[in-house]
Amino acid sequence: MTDSVNVAIVGAGGHGREILDIILNNSQAGDVLKPVGFIDDDPIKKGKYIDGYQVISTIDEIERHVDGASISLVCGIGNPELNRKISERLSRLNYQFATVISNKSDISNNVTLGKGTIIFPSVTINTGCIIGNFVTVNVGTTVSHDSNIGDYCNINPGVHIAGNVTLGRECYIGMGTNIIQNITIGDRSTIGAGSVVIRDICGSSLAYGVPAKPVR
Numbered sequence: 001m002t003d004s005v006n007v008a009i010v011g012a013g014g015h016g017r018e019i020l021d022i023i024l025n026n027s028q029a030g031d032v033l034k035p036v037g038f039i040d041d042d043p044i045k046k047g048k049y050i051d052g053y054q055v056i057s058t059i060d061e062i063e064r065h066v067d068g069a070s071i072s073l074v075c076g077i078g079n080p081e082l083n084r085k086i087s088e089r090l091s092r093l094n095y096q097f098a099t100v101i102s103n104k105s106d107i108s109n110n111v112t113l114g115k116g117t118i119i120f121p122s123v124t125i126n127t128g129c130i131i132g133n134f135v136t137v138n139v140g141t142t143v144s145h146d147s148n149i150g151d152y153c154n155i156n157p158g159v160h161i162a163g164n165v166t167l168g169r170e171c172y173i174g175m176g177t178n179i180i181q182n183i184t185i186g187d188r189s190t191i192g193a194g195s196v197v198i199r200d201i202c203g204s205s206l207a208y209g210v211p212a213k214p215v216r
Contacts, residue, residue, distance in 0.1 A: 016076030
């Protein structure tokens with residue numbers, strides 16, 4: 001029998017609470033991850049119980065309250081830049097990060113998933129894809145063959161990514177976006193909800209529309 005892995009979720013907002021649900025549902029099916037509580041910098045939340053689990057520490061005080069030798073972390077921060085900064089900070093303190101994959105997702109055996117990545121229910125990721133570190137792939141998203149999603153990307157609900165698409169680091173892809181095949185979107189770009197991307201988007205862009213056009 002495999003030993004359980006205790007995890008604390010960094011971020012007690014809506015995104016973190018959804019991750020808690022995934023972990024609990026997986027646990028009922030025999031998964032090894034077991035939640036122990038939240039880490040959150042909102043002083044109002046500290047010590048309170050959210051969905052049955054206590055906010056046990058702030059990030060600044062985490063070394064006093066969370067033993068990195070016995071508890072791994074999951075970063076429940078939806079903003080890509082903030083996700084990166086917090087994950088890097090806690091990694092420098094030698095905390096380990098767990099990868100969370102909903103048992104209601106459909107992931108090809110020929111997919112590479114990075115550490116700290118979170119795969120929500122009803123996600124399909126097809127053969128040959130590479131999903132980086134600390135990526136969120138949210139509910140109902142599909143990622144077709146041989147696409148490459150960079151570190152810290154947040155793929156929002158209902159996004160459809162065709163084959164051979166490349167997303168750079170820290171991209172934020174708005175809900176319901178469609179990206180056709182062979183597209184590249186550069187680092188730190190934001191694509192507005194409901195967009196259709198049919199041309200490459202350079203880095204640090206804000207783009208939206210049908211078809212999506214950069215406005216910044």
